[in-house]
Amino acid sequence: SSLLNCRCEGVIRGIGDDAAVLDVEGERALLVTIDSLVENIHFTLKTHTPYQLGYKAMAVNLSDIAAMGGEPKYALVSLSARPDLKLQLIEGIYEGMEEMAREAGVSIVGGDTTSSQSHLFISVAVIGECPKEEVIYRSGAKVGDVVILTGTAGDSAAGLRLLSGSKAPSLSQKEIEYLERRHLMPRPRLKAARKIASLKLASAMIDVSDGVSSEVSHICRSSRVGAEIHAERIPISEPARKFASDLGISPLKLALDGGEDYELLLTASEDKVEEIRSTLAEMNLGISVIGRILPHDRGCVLKSRGEEFELRGGGFTHFHPASDEVT
């Protein structure tokens, strides 16, 4: 699309990353992003309370600024509500948004509320800042870099299934609440991302909204590199493992395809790993080295028990073309 190739005055990076990067006066670039959440497509009021929905709508947009290394500063909110929604519900959504914004030090500075005929739509635009030389793009990964993931993957996908009625008898109530909360009220890794950017520890970064599989392939495509990810190194929480075991599904599939974890996936020179580990440990955030960046012609692959799978948007498929249809 022509939008992808915006070579316009003042635009450092247009469409194609988590946020656009704008060159304004001073030493700081402006980071801007917009996303819409559509009822029955991205959420349902059956699983989210209005407060949780507002909290999440703000969180996922702030996460896009974090993924660039920036500090979110301002948000604009446009909400279109079907006529049967009570004012109290709308207020609940705004309260959730305000709470997430407050936690992040973000000011909600504008927006509008309109009606819609039959569905609830929420658009949030966020404006953030980052010193120009600290912005982290998807496109900066270098051959030889390691691939790092913060926290754990797959919790949100497990939480969504629990909220949708899946039963996992071996989970305690506390574990169920943990997984559900990871889906309902994700906390973007704002401070960790900003710290990584300010110390220039990462070569590329992205937030895990679509699943580890998709995000690794986004970085490979943007950086024109390959990557190998080791399945057994993907960090999966104990509750998510128990959940997968109860349901007889692969915990790896939850982590790779599930999405909405809002953890950070980053690449870094190997000699930075310990500094990243100790820096994030101070925020009680663990990291896992899950793979390595390879030359482009090596492709973007997942290694698991001696087998290789191709990583791509929407999940991983068996790497050998002949067996493509059976995965």
Next chain:
Amino acid sequence: SSLLNCRCEGVIRGIGDDAAVLDVEGERALLVTIDSLVENIHFTLKTHTPYQLGYKAMAVNLSDIAAMGGEPKYALVSLSARPDLKLQLIEGIYEGMEEMAREAGVSIVGGDTTSSQSHLFISVAVIGECPKEEVIYRSGAKVGDVVILTGTAGDSAAGLRLLSGSKAPSLSQKEIEYLERRHLMPRPRLKAARKIASLKLASAMIDVSDGVSSEVSHICRSSRVGAEIHAERIPISEPARKFASDLGISPLKLALDGGEDYELLLTASEDKVEEIRSTLAEMNLGISVIGRILPHDRGCVLKSRGEEFELRGGGFTHFHPASDEVT
């Protein structure tokens, strides 16, 4: 609302004006705004082509930046499309947006396209700039200032009625096209507004999205002043007058209540009127002095043939409470 009283770091003006005003590095403030257009609420694909819809969605948001005296620079677009909409239609919308953006020197730097179940939603966020000391608020009107309107009012309302099936036999095809175009593809007064701001000619400014009536009352409320508007001085185009005459309706009502003209309504010290007139004349844009700012206790009134009406959002009503219900 708590959002209206945002006294946050870096926020010069939050919700309550055409755009929020942010204090960033350097001499320029950042102006930011978001608005959503919802199918069957704000538009229908029966009257707008996709191209016209995109053009207008961008235009009305750019107009909000113009109304503050700013220069729009960047836009973010989020579009949610019902599944039966063809790709060609979506592309048409983006083409219209890109055309308006190009005309205005604005770069579309990001956004997303998602699905919706049953309606088309378009959210546009715009980021603009303005030297901090040149921003024009709704709240700056002073007692004794004159009230000025650019161009003509009521054309868009007449155009919408024509598009919706109203017949006006005395209009030529060219006149019909003029009125319809004023509704379908409004051109925000970007250059005129920026010029007025850079020369510090206006004390308050707003764009006419809801109708002259609403906009005058917005300025009165924000500036805590009163105003008298003289009905016979409201600028109404010859085609709009003919249209009103054919339909047996009041042309004044079209102009005051109709909205979507995207002209500028501003207040200024009387000694600036000739400079405003000659400056805008260079852009082939006429102005009309339609009234005067009064002390707050005088109210916000429309004078017509010796009678007084109260001006307010959604139109004007007879000023005498006893006859409120008959207007």
